[in-house]
Amino acid sequence: MKKIMMIAAMMLLSVGAFAQNEVGQFTLKPMAGVNLATMTDTNDSKMRVGLAAGVEGEYGVAENFSISLGALYSMQGVKFTRQLLGASMDATFKLDYINVPIMLNYYLFKGFAIKAGVQPAFKASAKLKAEASANGQSDSDSESISDYVQGFNLSIPFGLSYEYESFVLDARYNLGVTKAFKDNNGMGADDSKHSWFMFTLGYKFAL
Numbered sequence: 001m002k003k004i005m006m007i008a009a010m011m012l013l014s015v016g017a018f019a020q021n022e023v024g025q026f027t028l029k030p031m032a033g034v035n036l037a038t039m040t041d042t043n044d045s046k047m048r049v050g051l052a053a054g055v056e057g058e059y060g061v062a063e064n065f066s067i068s069l070g071a072l073y074s075m076q077g078v079k080f081t082r083q084l085l086g087a088s089m090d091a092t093f094k095l096d097y098i099n100v101p102i103m104l105n106y107y108l109f110k111g112f113a114i115k116a117g118v119q120p121a122f123k124a125s126a127k128l129k130a131e132a133s134a135n136g137q138s139d140s141d142s143e144s145i146s147d148y149v150q151g152f153n154l155s156i157p158f159g160l161s162y163e164y165e166s167f168v169l170d171a172r173y174n175l176g177v178t179k180a181f182k183d184n185n186g187m188g189a190d191d192s193k194h195s196w197f198m199f200t201l202g203y204k205f206a207l
Helices: 002-017
Strands: 026-039 046-064 067-082 085-097 102-109 112-133 135-145 153-164 166-177 193-205
Touching: 026 166, 046 085, 046 193, 067 112, 085 153, 153 193
Parallel strands: 026 067
Antiparallel strands: 026 046, 026 193, 046 067, 067 085, 067 102, 085 112, 102 112, 112 135, 112 153, 153 166, 166 193
């Protein structure tokens, strides 16, 4: 029994020893996946499904700890429905950003990390797509609302990841901190903030 316990302890120790980037090692991870995005203070809303893609670099700073920095193209926003003068309007805030996640990663065991950080973002495009229907007829239109959307946004990302043979599955929740729209924007969403889940698959390799 003692031998079995010693073997189990050695296995656990070996798992911890290889559960992170080696100290001083830098890795690069191209990644792509999907956003399930919504916004606060929007009634009758649904998630907007969009692309998340980019690259992250990770540097091992201490045993079980690393820091990562990335640049991700992120499709965010929200879908919602409005009733106007007897007509139904389905609309989408299509707000896309270049997100820059700065994450602290802690490896609990081999391949499995929990992470949290801060994420500044810069507006790439902002459009309102609307589709109205009344009396059996429908019409759609899309227009830029860039003048009403803040150019800078900030969020708090946290989540977890699992690595297997250099492939990394990553799941994060991103909590918006700053308002998405400028004050008195006329969009009816003065206090709206982003809120979205992001799921990506990446491939990590050492440089």
